[in-house]
Each structure stands twice: as structure tokens, then as C-alpha cells.
Amino acid sequence: MRSLDRLHLSPSVPNMRSWSLSSSRLFTVKDFFLALSQCSGLPSVFPTKLVWNFQVPFKIKSFVWLVAHKKVNTNDLLQLRRPYKALSPDICMMCMKHGEIVDHLFLHCSLTMGLWHKLFQLTKTDWVSPRSIFDMLSTNFNGFGSSKRGIVLWQAACIALIWVVWRERNVRIFEDKVSNSENLWDMIHFLASLWAFCSKVFKGISLNVIHLDWLAVCNSIGLA
Template sequence: MKALCCLLKRVKEGGYLLGSRIVLRNVALLGKWLWRYHREGSALWHKVISSINGSHSNGWDANTIVRWSHRCPWKAITQVFQEFSKFTWFAVGNGDRIRFWEDLWWGDQSLSSQYPRLFRVVTDKNIPISSILGSTRPFSWNFNFRCNVFDLEIEDLEGLMRSLEYLQLTFSVPDARSWSLSSSGLFTIKSFFLALFHCPNSPSVFPTKFVWNFQVPFKVKSFVWLVAYKKIIQSAKMDWVLPRSISDMQSILFSGFGLSRRGIVLWQAACIALIWVVWRERNARIFEDKARNPESFWDSIFFLASLWPFCSKVFKGIPLIVLQLDWLAACSSDGLV
């Protein structure tokens, strides 16, 4: 534990814990391998990944369902696929590889999203463009519906055929995939990172200041940091049973303490004390066969949640007993105790 604390302390002092930025940077770096996969089909690593995982239904990527353990590098890469695919689009050549319905190649949405009624009644949902339109003009329109289409579907079909009337297929050029965030159409880590950074639905990030700027023992900070990243919970086969994640709990403000600096510090102390005491209680029950009663368990949380703010600059000069009474009163008024 001492070695771990020293390592984390050196990383923190070196300025590498950049919170949300480092998480999104890692996602962008993983996206690079998704881009390289379809462009390096003859590479040995591509063949190994393809032989192990199989191909995705879109024909461009590896299968995103990886049944290996959590230590498999490609499993981490496939978890980025959903974010990565939002910024890719297809340049139509001969239409042999691009899926007519599910790939993004015509307009701002896939045709399955633009014409959901038609998509529901087609037989082959992964059919390529060339199989529907044919190889010559006029187009053959081989939609192959599995049942008769009715008035609404006929109207949608008419609109679809009109929108594709001026589509030009270049039969001597293969289909290609492009990166929508770059004028050159080529993937860059920087463009992916900036898109994720400004995206409201970007991957959840750890509230760095919540832990590292708070006056608690460093081993407690290190532990909470690992818990928030689900390193401890998963390895110990534990489940967090609150409605939201630990990171979410650390990101919100509890109104019972107010929105002042002191109120925020009290909420930080309560969250960290809860996590720390639960972990120590778990270890005591497993390794020492000891279990405290609920009153003693609550007293431990209550004591640490008062002691840590008492040691901070925000509550300098305020007696510990006053903090304990105020903390208890705030929780009682909100129905927590």
C-alpha cells in the first residue's frame, strides 16, 4: 500500500492527473486503432484480431463483442466504437461494401433512421448499395420487401427513390470510409479528442478536485480514486448499490449542507468517509471475522466526516464539537439520520 501511495503521489505531483482531459485523451488514442483496423487489412495484427473476434456486421470493423477477460487490450478498444462511429461517414464508390440501410452515406442519418417504416419490412437489413441499385443506370431498385407495403410505406418509398435519383456510382472506385471531423477525411487524435471534449454525452469523467484537493490522508485519497475508476470494486467482486455511480455521487452537491465552501467540504467529507468506512468494515468481516453493530458503524462515518473538515483551512478555529453538532443537524433535517 505504501508503494502504491508513493507512486500515485509522484504522478499527482508530476501533473499527469488531468481529470477529464486524460480520460478523453485515452479514448481518442484507442480510436486510432479502430481507424487503422479497416485501413491495414493486410497487416498481421489485423489478421490476428479478425481471426479471433470475427468481423462486424458492417464489414469494416472487427466484432465489438469480445468475450475475453478484462485484460484483453482489444476489449478496451471496442468500448470506444460507439463514440468513434458517430464521426465516420462513407464515400460511395461502387457500392459493394457500404450497407444501404444502416451505414451513414446519404444525408445526416442512416437510411434506416430516415425511413424506419421501410426498414422494418425489408428482408436483408445488411444488404449493400450495389445489390439494391444494381451496376448500371437506370437503377434496378431491388428492395426485396418481406411483405406487401401499404400507403405510408409507398409514400416513403417514393420519397427515397426521388432523393437517390441523382446519385452517381463510380464502379471503378471502391467504397471508402472517411473521418467527418477532418477536411482531409483522415482520422486525427486531436480532432477526436476535441469532439469528445465538447460533446455533452462524452464518457463520464472522474471529479479530480473532489479527492485530490481535500484534506484527508493520502492513502484514503488513493483508495477513493481507485474506487471511482472501478478498480477496487470489480477486483473485490463488490457492487455499488446506490442509484448512481460513485463518480456521480462525488460530482453532485448535497443541498442539506448548502452551496458555500464549507458546505461543499462537508459533503466531500461525508462521501469519502462513507466509502472508506464501508471498505474497512468489509475487510474486517472477511479477514478478521469482526462485525460492528449499526450504531458503531455510523459513529465511525460521523467521526471521520467531522474530523477531516476540522483539519482543513476552511474550518480553522471552529471546535470539533461544533462541527459534529452542525453535521448531525444537517443530516437530521434532511431525514438521513
């Protein structure tokens, strides 16, 4: 009401919409996005390229984006939004030791961390788990090198890992079935190879060659 008290309306001036966040006084999604980013206290670097500029099914892009921003329906959020549908007790179905939150499920869970370590072992990289999955997706690790193929395959592997962990979590909850870490890694390896195969930078290279040796195909002569 105090804000409205300072307004002086003139019947002789026509009404018009004005967007104060843009110099043109017109609404744009970009201006609104920048304003929200500054107000939320989050870093200005979002994992945009990792998620959206990649040839994976759109539902998986959307899912990884929700994971990065902690909007996916893990058990801690279900306890708040729909407590009648949440698991009781609040337990991670992957390790059965800790509560299920986004950062734990996709990064700090012992099973998930083992998959991340396996990925980094391929690149002979020493790795320390970051605090959040957002930080993980926002960091440029260049695990398979800085070439176009290396970047694409690394992105594919990270996205595949997150997707496979979520699928396994749901299978354990709704179907009461369990896959071991080796089977999960095989699925990650296959999906990452398939998605890389569908990208332009791997054009002319067979899926079998990509699947056989990630490092070799990324470091081959004549690399794009």
C-alpha cells in the same frame, strides 16, 4: 505492418520524437489524459475535486479514486486476477445476499444504502440511488448547502462513508468481527468531522462544535 509500409524513412533526416496529440508535438500528461477520457467512453466529468482537493490522508484519496474507477480489489475482480485468493462463493460480506462488485458494495448493498440514506436524511433530501458509485461521486448534491463549509463537509462525509464501508468489509473477512450500522455511522460522523476540522474553511471552529451539529455549523452566521 500495413502502417509501417506507409512510412518512408530518409537516412539524411535525423530521428526525433513527435507526440501527435499535442500541437507542440511534445508529450503532456493533460493531453494524454484527455485522449484516454475520450476513448474510454466515460463521461468527461471526473470526481477530481471531490477526491484530490481535500484534506484527507493520501492513501484514502487514492483509495476513493480507485473506487470511482472500479479498480479496487472487490471479489469480482479477485476472481479474475487472483482466483486462488478470492472468496468462494462470490458473496458480499456486508449483506450476505448478493455478489460483491464495486457498485453493490459502496452503493447498493442494503447496509451501505442505509448509511447513505442516513446521510441524506440529515439534509432532508429525497434521494434515489444512482446506477454507479462513479455517478454518485460525480453528482453535485450540495447536501449541506452551497457554502464552502457545506461543500467541504459533504465531501468529507461521502469519503468517510466509502472508507468506513471498506474497512468494515475487510474486518468481517479477515477478523471475523461485525459492527452494526449505528457504530459504522458513528465512525463516519467522527471521521467527517475530523477531516472538516483540519480544513481551512473550518479554521477557528472546535472539533466538538463541528461534530455536534453539521447543519448548524455550515449555516452559521459569517460563513466563509
